[in-house]
Amino acid sequence: MEDPALRSFDRHSLKLGLFGLNCSGGLSATLAPERWEGTWSQNLAAAKMADEAGLDFLLPLGRWKGYGGETDHNGGSLETLTWAAGILAATENIMAFGTVHVPLFNPIVAAKQMVTADQIGAGRFGLNIVCGWNEDEFNMAGVEMNAHEKRYEQGQEWVDIVTQAWTSDTPFDYAGDHYSVTGALMKPKPSTKDRPMIVSAGSSDRGRAFAARNSDMMFTGIRTAIDDISGDVASLKAEARGYGRDIGMFTNCYIVCRPTRREAEEYHDYYALEMADEGAVTSLVARRNQRGRFDDLPEDMRRNLRQRAAGGNGAYPIIGDPDDVAGLLIRLHEAGIDAFAIGFANYTEHLPYFRDEVLPRLEVAGVR
Ligand SMILES: Cc1cc2nc3c(=O)[nH]c(=O)nc-3n(C[C@H](O)[C@H](O)[C@H](O)COP(=O)(O)O)c2cc1C
Incomplete structure (x- = not known):
């Protein structure tokens, strides 16, 4: 039988997904x-359209x-675990993550x-851990x-308990600074491998150390020049190897793709500058x-940061015609980014053009 985890996530070298659709405004x-x-x-x-695409x-x-x-903005939000269950x-094939706030969810319940x-x-x-x-x-x-360090310490205890609950066949106890668990035994177990895929979101050195130790992918923004990404990824992978693990890079971006670069830039300026929700x-x-x-x-720089905040909640902008968009995604992938979590100003209106024009280019390039 085909491995279901392989079916959903490991099919493509360059992985693509929609990000933020559970909130009003999405990333815009x-x-x-x-x-x-x-x-x-x-x-x-949007979920069905993305799955079919x-x-x-x-x-x-x-x-x-x-x-x-x-x-x-984002004031209307669907809770992510119930959202994922419904999705x-x-x-059929697409993976859905829950983005779980460590301090707000008891680890056994979660x-x-x-x-x-x-x-x-x-x-x-899949689990996306956020420490808040x-x-x-x-x-x-x-x-x-x-405080920052303590949030990650709590996160470590949380993930230790969750993974033990998922894997231990005998009752276990856990006594930490944040949690105390007695005689925990969880059935059924996750259906694939030992546990669902874990991603953790962060950008500090502490967040990287947490990801290296616990996560299959680190979810982080692109903050360096493209040429510096490969060094950054190599150091994250080296850190993960210290824990006997491999780790991938997962990033957030937003895409405006139009038949010409000029049209894409005009639309970007329209929705993320002229029509920005300034407050x-x-x-x-x-x-x-x-x-x-x-x-x-x-x-x-302030203008760019504000446009990026309005256009994609601060994510990395990918703006242009289909060749520009496919070309930049490939360049970033070659630099070491495995997965792109994408915002569109309107997911169902803008995904079809991306699906029809950009996905085939990525296939021809052999990354999907
Ligand atoms: C790409 C990215 C996405 C994130 N998404 C969320 C989110 O959806 N909800 C949330 O509360 N925090 C989110 N965070 C916050 C992180 O989980 C973390 O709490 C925060 O970045 C502080 O940790 P740091 O100093 O290691 O970056 C996100 C962070 C990054 C970098």
């Missing part, structure tokens, strides 16, 4: 009328509260929810947001630059 903080609402029926339509995965944002602004029941999703999808469920970064979301749940963009930029000094940056 825009007032443009075609902006993504993120209703369940839209999610279902042969994309590899669907990745939700873990959001509990919106970014404000006129649209309250997996309605699709492990059981994830096994259930894994069973529904016959091995197509928005204090207002913690406050909303009455949970204190720990939401200010909030996004402030949160994402907690350690930076946005106001001290030169004017053109």
